Amino acid sequence: QQQVKQSPQSLIVQKGGISIINCAYENTAFDYFPWYQQFPGKGPALLIAIRPDVSEKKEGRFTISFNKSAKQFSLHIMDSQPGDSATYFCAASSGQAGTALIFGKGTTLSVSS
Amino acid sequence: DAGITQSPRHKVTETGTPVTLRCHQTENHRYMYWYRQDPGHGLRLIHYSYGVKDTDKGEVSDGYSVSRSKTEDFLLTLESATSSQTSVYFCAISGTAYVGYTFGSGTRLTVV
Numbered sequence: 001q002q003q004v005k006q007s008p009q010s011l012i013v014q015k016g017g018i019s020i021i022n023c024a025y026e027n028t029a030f031d032y033f034p035w036y037q038q039f040p041g042k043g044p045a046l047l048i049a050i051r052p053d054v055s056e057k058k059e060g061r062f063t064i065s066f067n068k069s070a071k072q073f074s075l076h077i078m079d080s081q082p083g084d085s086a087t088y089f090c091a092a093s094s095g096q097a098g099t100a101l102i103f104g105k106g107t108t109l110s111v112s113s
Numbered sequence: 114d115a116g117i118t119q120s121p122r123h124k125v126t127e128t129g130t131p132v133t134l135r136c137h138q139t140e141n142h143r144y145m146y147w148y149r150q151d152p153g154h155g156l157r158l159i160h161y162s163y164g165v166k167d168t169d170k171g172e173v174s175d176g177y178s179v180s181r182s183k184t185e186d187f188l189l190t191l192e193s194a195t196s197s198q199t200s201v202y203f204c205a206i207s208g209t210a211y212v213g214y215t216f217g218s219g220t221r222l223t224v225v
Contacts (some may be wrong), residue, residue, distance in 0.1 A: 006155075034213045043203055043216030044156070051211065066173060089155060097210040098144040098163045105155035 004092050006104025013111050017078040023090035026071065030102075032095030035075050038087045038106075042102065047088070048075070051095070069098045080111045116140040119204050119217035126224055132191040134220050136204030138184075144207045145187040147179065147212065149200040156203065163186055189198075194224040 005024045013019045023033075035051035048074065050057045050064040057064045063076040077084055087108050091101040117138045126132050136145060147159040148171075158171030160179040168179050176198060178190045191198055201221050205214035 009153075019210075032211050036216075041218075043205075043218050044214075045216065046213040049211075049213055095211045098161075098207070099210075100146060100158050100161050101214065102158075103148075103156040105153060 004090060004104045006090050006107060008107060009105070010108045011110070013080045013109065015080065015082060015111055015113045017080050018085050019080045019084065019087055019109055019111070021075045021090070021109070023074065023104050024072045025092045027092070028071070030092040031092050032093050033064070033073050034090040034101070035068065036091065038089065044089055059061065077109075082111045082113050085109055085111050090094050114179045117204065117206055117215055117217045117219045119202075119220050121220060122218065123221045124223070126194050127220070128195060128224055129193050132194050132222065134189045134202055134222070136187040136189070136217060138206045139206065140206060140215070141184060142206040142208040143184075145181065145198050146205040146207075147177075147187065148203045148205065149173065150203060151200050159189065183220070196224065
């Protein structure tokens, strides 16, 4: 069974703090790991993605850390802001064109001011 | 989202009635997907398409059928709606490898 396990289910962080969301996968054929951000009433939007040839990718305040041997990857949101309050999904696939993404169950992040 | 639209945005229907949801894209992308989103389950793949008239089943395909007669349109049909199909349905498109999906804004379907 191809699965992506995401934790925690919900997260509350103080403004300015670091938010960390973790995901683990089983299928070693996966080689594309995107994160999506979803605001209420909207569709998910691609936030940042990584491939296994690097251990970390940073875009602004968002960083993906990737551990190939442990089959785990995580999203770090530095200096979390109330505007970051949303649901975050990790996903994985083999990356080939047309391959369907397998999503984690999501993490609801609330950043308190 | 620009380039992909879903219709209707909201629908309430009765158990046992057929329902068709539409996804329309203007990006000329080859690949299209239907997902459903439910609390505690995340996004689960229903069906996907890799070209005109080429479709395949996803994880939760029972009770659903799809059709793609044109590149730009991907239809999801619930042949006989049940309460368990109450959900938010998202369509997504992708064109090439390793670039992720673009999602539509979703259709909230309630089966009463």
